[in-house]
Amino acid sequence: MPEKIFVIGSNSFTAATFVAHALEAGCEVYGCSRSPELDPVFLPYRWGSKESFDRFRFDQLDLNDDLEKIVEAISAFQPDFIVNFAAQGMVAESWNDPEQWFRTNLLAPVRLTERIRGFDFIRKFVQVSTPEIYGACVDRVREDAPFNPSTPYAASKAACDMHLKTFVQRYGFPAVFTRAANLYGPGQLLYRIIPRTILYIRTGRKLQLHGGGRAVRAFIHGRDVADATLRIARNAQPGEAFHLAPERFVSIRELVELICRKMGADFNEVVEIADDRPGKDAAYILDSSKAREELGWNPAIDLETGIDETIAWIDRHLETLKQQPSDYIHKP
DSSP, rough: OOOOEEEETTTTTHHHHHHHHHHHHHOOOEESSSSSSOOGGOOGGGSSSSHTTTTEEEEEETTOOHHHHHHHHHHOOOOOOOOOOOOOOGGGGGGTTTHHHHHIIIIIIHHHHHHHTTTOOOOOOEOOOOOOGSSSSSOOBBBOOOOOOOOOHHHHHHHHHHHHHHHHHHOOOEEEEEEEEEEEEOOOOTTTTHHHHHHHHHHHHOEEEEGGGOEEEEEEHHHHHHHHHHHHHHHTTTTTTTEESOOOEEEEHHHHHHHHHHHTHHHHEEEEOOOOTTTTBOOOBOOOHHHHHHOOOOOOOOOHHHHHHHHHHHHHHHHHHHSOOOOOOOOO
């Protein structure tokens, strides 16, 4: 029998890329999100074979408002693994209404896990966390670094991780955690820095570079994170957390300069400098040696190759993407 995976928040780029990977691996996947499925251009699991897509089911269910229906669906589907991607995920915007971020990122998972902690068919509950919980990093951080969140978004995610750890200790609930570097790749929504830069160059728009692009990040391809996430679901011990990051770190300015070179664009014509966003951490420098040593995982797609893929995806669907929002649209 194929492994069964229940994916919460399956419309996000990270989740849709994971669903595609799981289907390719022969799994049966049940996805739910609070919104209807996006345009297929943003759903990598729709780009594969019909045979793999036939093993996917989607229902529009909101973790905040449809808890009973989600619990019923989990009970009926009896998945081996649950992967929770659902989150209010924007950092700067979390200052505007912190209650919404805590409702989705903390209270909803608390309510869910209280209802399902007795389901003995669940082999692993994978909580998709974030390196934002550590705050700004000066040196490389390992998974046991202290939490030091600096935004409502980060605080809400850190609180959820702490909640799940108590369930691991008290009930043996099989929760594990992923904390990945900045994801990118074909299918990512257009307000993120890599697709946004490419689209703006293609359409002749000016890109705002917050804080001059000084912030340092590691960028990891969505398929590499999907590979690691499935390995973690299958092999990690309850309570364990794993960093997922490449060895290479770049500033946002260096990233945009790289994209400009690849596309033959003048950096100074493409960007305009803007003020930095409140609470933005200067750097996240994750040590991901644990995932390499314990899971046999290594990122397979380097930044140059991944950017080439993303440029090709945007060029292939440019007319469709021109009609899609290029700014973040908040959904309460």
